[in-house]
Amino acid sequence: MSHIFITHGPRDVDALLTVHEVMRQASIQTWYAPPGSDGEADPAQINQAIDNAAGMVVLVSASSTRSNAVQAQLQRALDRGLTLFPIRVDNGRLSRFFKSALADKLTDAISDEGALERLATACRERYQRRCPVIAVMNLKGGIGKTTVSSQVFGAWQTSLGGRTLLIDLDPQYNLTQTFFDMDHADASAARDKSVISLFERSRLHAPEATSPADNWSNFSTEPFAPAPTETITHNLLTPDGPGGRLDLISGQFEISKYAFAPSPQTLALVGSNFRRMIDHYRSEYDLIIFDTNPNATFLTRCALEASDHVLAPMHADVYSLRGVRLLNQVIEEQVSADMRPALSVLFNAVGRSEQSNFEADARNGAFDEQAGFALSKALLSSALPKSGHLVVRSPEEGDAPWQQLVIHRGRGGGLKSIRQTLNTIALELKKLVEG
Numbered sequence: 412m413s414h415i416f417i418t419h420g421p422r423d424v425d426a427l428l429t430v431h432e433v434m435r436q437a438s439i440q441t442w443y444a445p446p447g448s449d450g451e452a453d454p455a456q457i458n459q460a461i462d463n464a465a466g467m468v469v470l471v472s473a474s475s476t477r478s479n480a481v482q483a484q485l486q487r488a489l490d491r492g493l494t495l496f497p498i499r500v501d502n503g504r505l506s507r508f509f510k511s512a513l514a515d516k517l518t519d520a521i522s523d524e525g526a527l528e529r530l531a532t533a534c535r536e537r538y539q540r541r542c543p544v545i546a547v548m549n550l551k552g553g554i555g556k557t558t559v560s561s562q563v564f565g566a567w568q569t570s571l572g573g574r575t576l577l578i579d580l581d582p583q584y585n586l587t588q589t590f591f592d593m594d595h596a597d598a599s600a601a602r603d604k605s606v607i608s609l610f611e612r613s614r615l616h617a618p619e620a621t622s623p624a625d626n627w628s629n630f631s632t633e634p635f636a637p638a639p640t641e642t643i644t645h646n647l648l649t650p651d652g653p654g655g656r657l658d659l660i661s662g663q664f665e666i667s668k669y670a671f672a673p674s675p676q677t678l679a680l681v682g683s684n685f686r687r688m689i690d691h692y693r694s695e696y697d698l699i700i701f702d703t704n705p706n707a708t709f710l711t712r713c714a715l716e717a718s719d720h721v722l723a724p725m726h727a728d729v730y731s732l733r734g735v736r737l738l739n740q741v742i743e744e745q746v747s748a749d750m751r752p753a754l755s756v757l758f759n760a761v762g763r764s765e766q767s768n769f770e771a772d773a774r775n776g777a778f779d780e781q782a783g784f785a786l787s788k789a790l791l792s793s794a795l796p797k798s799g800h801l802v803v804r805s806p807e808e809g810d811a812p813w814q815q816l817v818i819h820r821g822r823g824g825g826l827k828s829i830r831q832t833l834n835t836i837a838l839e840l841k842k843l844v845e846g
């Protein structure tokens with residue numbers, strides 16, 4: 412569980428203690444720079460606490476509006492897309508910055524009747540929210556699932572803020588290799604700091620446990636609590652980089668072992684462990700993305716049952732069409748109604764010439780019958796073009812993981828337009844999943 416960050420001016424000690432107490436009674440964890448430490452608290456630690464927060468309470472006072480530290484914290488929260496909960500402490504004049512950042516949200520003063528209860532309720536709702544989970548999936552290989560998982564959702568995190576978790580559910584673990592070299596990925600898996608720890612009890616949960624990756628015929632039935640995010644995830648946005656939270660649970664080949672499980676009961680247990688873990692991490696992030704394998708396996712079922720949306724990238728060709736047809740069939744026939752995710756389709760790597768025909772026909776409903784569902788309605792109106800910038804390239808030694816993201820690449824021919832497209836797709840998706 413993360414926390415609610417409270418930003419306060421140096422003279423807001425009474426208000427800070429009042430709000431802290433209200434939050435404590437509502438069982439909401441809080442984080443704030445110790446009173447009196449304005450300007451002295453470690454900025455790196457403060458930034459980290461803001462990046463990890465579920466929201467920010469802003470104590471609005473004569474003291475806080477004049478504080479450079481509060482302004483910096485508020486700016487970081489705005490940049491990260493954090494939900495803000497401002498509350499007036501006194502009648503101090505708002506600075507221009509406070510006005511533009513908060514004016515429309517500033518409805519309550521701390522002394523108003525019921526104001527603190529309203530604040531606690533709003534924070535609790537935010538704090539307990541379960542974020543959207545999107546599985547990037549198509550039962551067809553090589554159509555851009557991994558590219559979309561990294562580039563579209565990397566752009567989402569950068570442009571729309573929030574804390575995003577990428578999970579590599581494909582035993583080929585290409586998403587992990589997008590950001591890290593093989594040795595790093597394998598060394599991490601060798602410590603169970605990897606996706607297998609979402610399915611079975613591992614050394615990440617108990618040092619004395621045996622690694623579930625070591626023995627393909629042994630399936631742990633021991634219960635386990637979710638590993639703290641800092642032990643299971645890799646931060647892709649390193650401190651020297653753009654800031655914010657984009658984390659990865661790295662993949663590994665050994666999750667293929669579930670194809671060889673001895674009994675349906677074992678798989679049911681492993682699957683329910685996975686859903687329980689995702690449920691837990693949903694309260695710690697604003698968005699969770701699964702990159703998935705191209706064939707229908709136990710892992711496909713896990714991804715479908717734990718997600719509320721499926722995004723299927725497709726090429727403008729009949730093979731991809733068949734892939735989404737099969738995918739829709741699997742969703743309709745194999746996933747029970749209470750767990751069934753909604754399906755959206757994104758055209759990927761469409762060149763100009765094909766675009767005119769296949770894509771236009773698909774949008775006009777010409778393939779709805781062949782797809783077995785209303786493909787024309789499931790299609791995102793934006794599409795990802797074929798672009799040299801999106802061709803996968805292995806990380807070079809010394810590269811930070813975030814440097815693999817097109818959204819953070821420097822200048823170059825066509826980069827501006829591809830970044831705009833990535834942002835447009837991210838925005839359309841956000842409206843879809845949050846609408």
Ligand SMILES: Nc1ncnc2c1ncn2[C@@H]1O[C@H](COP(=O)(O)OP(=O)(O)OP(=O)(O)O)[C@@H](O)[C@H]1O
Pocket residue numbers: 551552553554555556557558559581583585703704705759760761795796797798799801802803804
């Ligand atoms: N829009 C694009 N423009 C140019 N190249 C692309 C684009 N999308 C994907 N590619 C390239 O196509 C290849 C396949 O893409 P990717 O690995 O994302 O597909 P996938 O569906 O994840 O494959 P798999 O089924 O093996 O997991 C990669 O080399 C990638 O760089």
Ligand SMILES: [Mg+2]
Pocket residue numbers: 556557558581585586702703
């Ligand atoms: Mg892939």
